[in-house]
Amino acid sequence: MRKAILGVLLALLFVSPGFTEASKEAPIEVQAQSLEANYKEGVLHFIGNVRVTKGDFHLESTEMRVYLKSQNNTNQIDWVEAMGGVKMRYGEKFGTSERALYYSDEGKVVLEGNALLWEKGNRIRGSRVTIFLREDRAVVESKPGEKVELLVTEKEGEGQFLPRP
Numbered sequence: 630m631r632k633a634i635l636g637v638l639l640a641l642l643f644v645s646p647g648f649t650e651a652s653k654e655a656p657i658e659v660q661a662q663s664l665e666a667n668y669k670e671g672v673l674h675f676i677g678n679v680r681v682t683k684g685d686f687h688l689e690s691t692e693m694r695v696y697l698k699s700q701n702n703t704n705q706i707d708w709v710e711a712m713g714g715v716k717m718r719y720g721e722k723f724g725t726s727e728r729a730l731y732y733s734d735e736g737k738v739v740l741e742g743n744a745l746l747w748e749k750g751n752r753i754r755g756s757r758v759t760i761f762l763r764e765d766r767a768v769v770e771s772k773p774g775e776k777v778e779l780l781v782t783e784k785e786g787e788g789q790f791l792p793r794p
Contacts, residue, residue: 655684661693671697671707679711689716690729706733715740722748726758736763744769750782 662677673695681688691713698707709731717724727742737759740746744758746767755769755777769777 657681657683671699673697685718685720687716687718688729690714708732722746724758735761737761750780752778752780754778 658681659675660678660680661675663675665674665676666672667674675693675695677692679688679690679693681693688711690711693709693711695709696707698705711729713727715724715726715729717729724740724744724746726740726744728740730739730741731737732739740758740760742756743754744756745752745754746758747753753769756772756775757770759768759770761767771777
């Protein structure tokens with residue numbers, strides 16, 4: 630029963646408009662050195678060398694916590710936090726940060742701590758990057774005294790101005 634609930638929860642985590650149809654059907658594989666599941670508190674805590682794979686999507690971090698909604702005992706994901714050297718890859722898109730947050734209801738991803746996104750030679754860096762998956766937009770912020778960095782490498786009319794989330 631608990632394995633089935635865990636599978637459903639992780640499936641919900643990665644089913645969003647930001648993922649391809651093929652990826653939605655792909656199985657999810659989560660590896661970690663340990664898993665602490667506290668169903669009373671509604672928290673799944675993956676610890677040590679966390680690796681998540683679903684189709685073209687890959688995530689690595691030191692640890693990851695999955696917080697469940699407490700309403701109606703539905704076991705749906707409320708939000709997810711990946712911490713420690715976060716690395717993400719989705720197709721040809723890459724991202725790194727110290728911490729990544731995913732908010733299920735809002736369809737929002739927040740990368741904090743030297744956040745960097747890149748795709749095909751284009752890259753953008755800031756202290757915080759907020760990606761609104763359903764709106765196809767992103768906001769990049771810097772710390773006081775720092776600047777957001779953007780590098781664009783366009784080749785003969787191809788490519789996009791910004792790396793897209």
